[in-house]
Structure formats: structure tokens, C-alpha cells
Amino acid sequence: MLNKVMIIGRLGRDPELRYTQSGSPVATLNVATDESYMDRDGNKVERTEWHRVSVFQRQAENCANFLTKGSLVYVEGSLQTRKWQDQNGQDRYTTEIKAQRVQFLDRRSDGPRADMGGYEDDYGAPAPAPRAPRGG
DSSP: OOOOEEEEEEESSOOEEEEOTTOOEEEEEEEEEEEEEEOTTSOEEEEEEEEEEEEEHHHHHHHHHHOOTTOEEEEEEEEEEEEEEOTTSOEEEEEEEEEEEEEEOOOOSSSTTGGGTTOBOTTSOBOOOOOOOOOO
16 A cells, blocks of 8 residues: 655745654745646646645754745655544544655745755755854
């Protein structure tokens, strides 16, 4: 059996970084993918799909430090559905992508590979230069 997801999209907001009770970092990304096509009447139809992505460990911290709203990313992972209860005690379900790989795709115009910062992420892909840390 196979459970594999690959998307390329843009972040709809800055990553949210939190830590589990054991201190492991977890980042949540909201990634938009879009498609356009012509309907039967020749009208252009545009559709956006939003994906919730969970990223773990060092990769989660990298996402929180280097990505911002609008960043272009490639995400590879698997689908996972979680069950939770709302404020009224009703069971709710959330399907998200559990990321195994997040690759930063944005390029900066400061010169060739200026955004890479001179080091690689956990998967051997060059990582962009860090942005200023957030308060809080």
C-alpha cells in the first residue's frame, strides 16, 4: 500500500511553531495549491486547495526560522487523519500532511544562490539564509 503526497504551493501565513510536552518542535504550515482550467463554456475557472502540513524536529524549526507568508515550498509526506473533540464535545476530524521533506523553493535576486546561506538542511538540500527571529 502507498500513502504518499507531493505538493508545491505557497504559505498562506507564517509557520506556527510549538513544542510538545517532551520538548520536540512541531511546525504547522498552511499551504495553498491552485489550478486553473477552461470549463465547457470556455470560461477560465481557478480553484485553490488549502493543505494543513505538520513538520517535526529540526526541520520544523528551520521552517519557522526561514519561511514566511507567501514562501514557495515543496512538501513531501503522507496523509494522516486525527480525531479530536470541539468545545461541545463533538468528534471532529482533521486530515493533514505529515511532512517527511520540506524544500524551500524561493530564490532571491541578490545573485546566484544568495538565498542558500551556505549550508544544507537534513535532506542535503541547500537552505536559505535565516530571517530575523520572531519575538515571543
